[in-house]
Amino acid sequence: MANETGLPVPTVQKLVSKLSAAGLIRSTRGAGGGLQLARPAAAISVADIVEAVEGPIALTACVEGTECSVEHECSVKPHWPVVNEALRGALAAIPLTQLARMEEMA
Numbered sequence: 001m002a003n004e005t006g007l008p009v010p011t012v013q014k015l016v017s018k019l020s021a022a023g024l025i026r027s028t029r030g031a032g033g034g035l036q037l038a039r040p041a042a043a044i045s046v047a048d049i050v051e052a053v054e055g056p057i058a059l060t061a062c063v064e065g066t067e068c069s070v071e072h073e074c075s076v077k078p079h080w081p082v083v084n085e086a087l088r089g090a091l092a093a094i095p096l097t098q099l100a101r102m103e104e105m106a
Contacts, residue, residue: 001016001035015053016035018052018053019049019052019053020038021052022048022051022052023038023039024037024038024039024044024048024049024052025037025038026038037096041095041096041097041100042095042096042097043095044095044096045091045092045093045094045095045096046091046092046094046095046096046099047088047091047092047094048092049096050091057084057087057088057091058080058084059080059083059084059087060080060084062074062077062080
């Protein structure tokens with residue numbers, strides 16, 4: 001996988017670990033073994049992949065409860081959950097199969 005992507009082996013190992021922990025891929029041992037999707041590609045979305053690697057999808061950290069120096073005067077914070085959910089919804093609407101088709105066309 002590292003050879004195919006050009007990513008360093010440690011990076012690939014971390015990605016495989018995170019994707020496996022999220023139930024998106026599984027490894028099979030033996031001569032015919034390797035990595036494979038844990039469920040059909042059509043059932044895996046870009047949101048699933050991003051959340052597995054990066055955590056919850058959010059444009060700002062302030063929604064996650066971290067401290068902010070201007071929180072007491074912020075009029076935007078109440079609107080971030082709507083924006084973040086729209087972003088997550090957009091990414092959830094893109095299945096892995098769509099990305100595979102785009103790769104074939106390139």
